[in-house]
Amino acid sequence: MNLYLKYLLILFKSQMQYRTSFWLLSIGQFFIPFSVFAGLYFLFERFGQIKGWDFFEVALCFAVIHMAFSLSECFARGFDTFSSLIVKGDFDRVLVRPRSTFLQVLGSKFEFTRIGRLLQSAIVLIWALNNLPIEWSFMKAATLFFMITSGVLIFTGIYMLAATMCFWTVQGLEVANIFTDGGREMAQYPLNIYQKWVARFFTYIIPFGTVNYLPLLFILGKTTGNQLLYMLTPIAGSLFILPCFLVWQFGVRHYRSTGS
Amino acid sequence: MKVYASVLKIRLLIGMQYRSAALAGVATQFFWGFISIMVFEAFYQFAAVTPPISLKELITYIWLQQAFLAFIMLWFRDNELFDLITSGNISYELCRPTDLYGFWYAKLLAQRLSSALLRCYPILIVAFFLPKPYNMTLPPNVITFILFVITLLLGLLLLVAISMFLYISVFVTLSPMGSLLIFGVLGEFFAGLIIPIPLMPLWLQKIAYVLPFRWTADFPFRVYSGHIVQSDAIIGVFIQLGYLLGLLWLGKVALNSVLRRVVVQGG
Numbered sequence: 001m002n003l004y005l006k007y008l009l010i011l012f013k014s015q016m017q018y019r020t021s022f023w024l025l026s027i028g029q030f031f032i033p034f035s036v037f038a039g040l041y042f043l044f045e046r047f048g049q050i051k052g053w054d055f056f057e058v059a060l061c062f063a064v065i066h067m068a069f070s071l072s073e074c075f076a077r078g079f080d081t082f083s084s085l086i087v088k089g090d091f092d093r094v095l096v097r098p099r100s101t102f103l104q105v106l107g108s109k110f111e112f113t114r115i116g117r118l119l120q121s122a123i124v125l126i127w128a129l130n131n132l133p134i135e136w137s138f139m140k141a142a143t144l145f146f147m148i149t150s151g152v153l154i155f156t157g158i159y160m161l162a163a164t165m166c167f168w169t170v171q172g173l174e175v176a177n178i179f180t181d182g183g184r185e186m187a188q189y190p191l192n193i194y195q196k197w198v199a200r201f202f203t204y205i206i207p208f209g210t211v212n213y214l215p216l217l218f219i220l221g222k223t224t225g226n227q228l229l230y231m232l233t234p235i236a237g238s239l240f241i242l243p244c245f246l247v248w249q250f251g252v253r254h255y256r257s258t259g260s
Numbered sequence: 261m262k263v264y265a266s267v268l269k270i271r272l273l274i275g276m277q278y279r280s281a282a283l284a285g286v287a288t289q290f291f292w293g294f295i296s297i298m299v300f301e302a303f304y305q306f307a308a309v310t311p312p313i314s315l316k317e318l319i320t321y322i323w324l325q326q327a328f329l330a331f332i333m334l335w336f337r338d339n340e341l342f343d344l345i346t347s348g349n350i351s352y353e354l355c356r357p358t359d360l361y362g363f364w365y366a367k368l369l370a371q372r373l374s375s376a377l378l379r380c381y382p383i384l385i386v387a388f389f390l391p392k393p394y395n396m397t398l399p400p401n402v403i404t405f406i407l408f409v410i411t412l413l414l415g416l417l418l419l420v421a422i423s424m425f426l427y428i429s430v431f432v433t434l435s436p437m438g439s440l441l442i443f444g445v446l447g448e449f450f451a452g453l454i455i456p457i458p459l460m461p462l463w464l465q466k467i468a469y470v471l472p473f474r475w476t477a478d479f480p481f482r483v484y485s486g487h488i489v490q491s492d493a494i495i496g497v498f499i500q501l502g503y504l505l506g507l508l509w510l511g512k513v514a515l516n517s518v519l520r521r522v523v524v525q526g527g
Contacts, residue, residue, distance in 0.1 A: 021435070028441040035445050039454035042461055046311065047303045175284050178291045186295045193302035194295075 003099060007107030015112050022113060029116030033066055037124060040188075051193045056131045057220060061212050062188040063125035064144070068151025068211065069184045070117035076156040078108040082163035092257050101252050102245070105163070134219060143215050143231050150234035151211045155180060157244035158206070164244075164251035179206060187212045210237030263358050264366040271367050275374025282378040289326040289383060296322050297394060313458040316397060317485040321456055323396045324481045327383040330375035331416045332477035334423060334447040338368060341427050342436045350522065360519065361512050364427065369420050400486045407493045411480035414500040419476040421507040422447070428511065431518040452478035458487070472503045 015022055040062065044055040073080070082105060085091050094104045134140065162176030183206065191199045191213035203209030210233040217223045218230035297319055304315045313321075330336055341364065344350050353360060387396040399405045422443075429439040448454060451473040457465060468474050479496055482488045488496065 021437070024435075024437050024441075028437060031441065031445050035449045035454055038449070042464065043303060043455055043459065045461055046459055047307050049306060050299075051302050051306065175287055177284075178288050182288065182291045182295065185292070189299055189302075194298045198294075198298065 004103060004107055008110060011107075011110045012112060015110075025113035026116035029070075029113055030120045031116075033117055033120050036188075037062065037120070050189065053190055053193070056128045057216070058189060059124055059128035060132065060219075061190055061216055063121045063128055064147050064216075065151060065184055065187045065208075065212055066121035067118060067125065068148050069155055069180075070114040070121065071148070072152045072155035072159070074111050074114040074118075075152075076106065076159045077111045078105045079156070079159035079163040081109055083166045086166050089257055091255065095252075095255070102248065132220070135221070139227075139231060140219050143219055143234065146231075146234035146238075147211050147215050150238040151208075153238040153241045154207060154211060155183075157241040158183070160241075160244045160248050164248050167251040167255050183208055190216060207237035207240050210234055264362050267363060267366040268370045268373075271370030272374045275371055276378060282375070283382075285329075286379055286382050289329060289379070290386070293322055293326040293383075293387075294394070301393070311459065313456060313482075313487055315393065317482075317487050318456060319394065320396050320485045321481045323383065323387040324484060325453065325477065327380040327387070328376055328412065328477075330372045330379065331412065331419060332451060332453065334419070334426070334443045334451075336372065336375070337423070337426065337436075337440065338371060341367075342430055345427070345430045346434055354519070361424070361515050365420060365424060368423060369416070372416060372420065397485075399484050403490060404483065404486055404493075407490060407497070408480055408484040410497060411483050411493065411500065414497065414504060415476040415480050418472065418500060418504045418507065421504060421511055422472060422476070424511045425507075425514070428514050428518055431522060447473045450474060451476055458482075472507065475500050475503060 037059075040058065041055070044050075044058070048054075050058065085094070085105070085108065094101055094108075097104065158176065158179045162180075165176070183202070186194070186198075186202065187208040191202060191209045199209065199213075203213075214230050214233040218227060223230050300318055300322075301315065304311065325332065344353060353363070356363065384396070387394075389395065399408060426436070426439050426443050430436050433439060450468045450471045452468070457468050457474055457478045460468065468478075475496070479488070479500070483493045483496070
């Protein structure tokens with residue numbers, strides 16, 4: 001953990017050397033999801049609701065997913081750009097150091113410019129929460145927190161899986177974008193608006209449903225039955241990262257250097 | 261003219277090499293298409309008033325968008341050109357006995373064409389055979405289809421002309437990020453990529469109709485589905501031509517003026 005913080009600090013300092021570029025990129029990251037959100041707003045202005053969900057409920061969902069996405073892009077960037085480590089043969093150096101590969105790859109890169117995106121979704125989150133008639137309790141606040149954390153873990157898990165594929169393919173795989181970018185686009189609406197098979201896939205295989213749908217029902221007070229179960233779903237969802245971690249370990253053992 | 265044609269041909273062949281990358285792109289676009297269709301389907305299901313574009317027309321619109329993504333995306337860019345400008349290697353380009361605008365235009369056009377040619381067939385073919393309501397439908401008649409092809413190609417030429425401004429602006433700013441951002445976000449929004457233009461509020465539609473971006477993507481797709489009637493489409497072709505000539509002329513003037521001031525610092 002100590003080492004991780006050191007990595008964080010060094011990379012932060014190095015990115016801050018290019019201050020103007022840093023701010024410009026951050027502003028850019030602010031506006032890209034902004035236009036998507038504007039689109040969402042205009043659609044609700046025309047249609048009023050989507051399968052019984054109103055604008056602020058969907059905005060809350062949007063904010064949670066985008067926050068999770070931006071955090072995971074900031075902190076798990078090392079796995080996202082992992083293919084360059086393999087192609088250049090730099091992974092050999094990682095292997096000879098007496099620390100876990102997971103930690104080193106995670107610490108190899110951070111994208112602090114994602115703060116723009118994070119800020120944008122935080123504003124949406126506050127706006128949505130202010131306009132929703134929610135009776136707050138400690139449990140609900142904790143659930144909201146778990147939703148975001150669990151989202152970060154799921155996105156990180158997908159990055160790890162994609163990175164593990166690089167051990168065999170060397171090249172980075174664009175297909176993984178379906179689950180990161182595509183997953184983000186999809187999960188910004190509550191899952192039950194989609195067809196059954198899509199909803200099932202994204203609940204049981206890649207558990208976005210445990211982040212954006214089931215706990216959302218609990219926060220908005222739409223649940224029937226055992227509330228504790230709904231509250232705990234984000235925690236169940238974050239278990240997704242465990243098999244990803246095992247696959248990663250398996251991949252590392254099968255690594256063959258490109259030798260360049 | 262012959263030079264530009266051969267540049268186009270060479271670049272086209274290079275672009276066609278990246279088949280597996282294109283395949284991955286196709287998979288992503290399918291997923292994307294499905295998700296957006298399902299979202300709109302859900303919106304339409306409980307719509308209180310009849311929306312200005314039917315769901316069937318919208319689905320065709322989305323599949324066309326996915327198939328011809330390379331024709332309409334402004335952020336689809338050539339980093340090589342940015343590097344040329346910022347690193348000073350532009351001097352080599354200036355030594356060539358061709359007009360720089362035409363040379364780059366042909367290069368960019370070829371990139372988009374090759375990328376779209378690789379991707380559009382699998383997407384279009386599968387989209388036609390999808391189960392209802394997700395399938396794409398044929399245009400109402402042959403004339404509409406011919407009009408669609410004309411408007412799509414003019415739209416492509418227009419888009420490349422717009423994207424040339426991106427590269428020209430880098431001569432002034434030296435960093436592509438700012439202009440990419442403005443062109444990317446605004447251009448895509450007003451081309452109807454985030455939400456289709458007929459679904460925007462009226463005041464926003466008025467802005468979109470004035471800007472050139474919607475003529476590149478929104479217009480040809482709506483001609484295809486018959487949402488824009490033929491007589492309007494023919495008028496639209498002339499507006500496209502007008503924009504195209506205007507932007508080409510403006511781009512050439514702008515490029516020549518920045519080139520006159522360009523300073524290459526050794527290295």
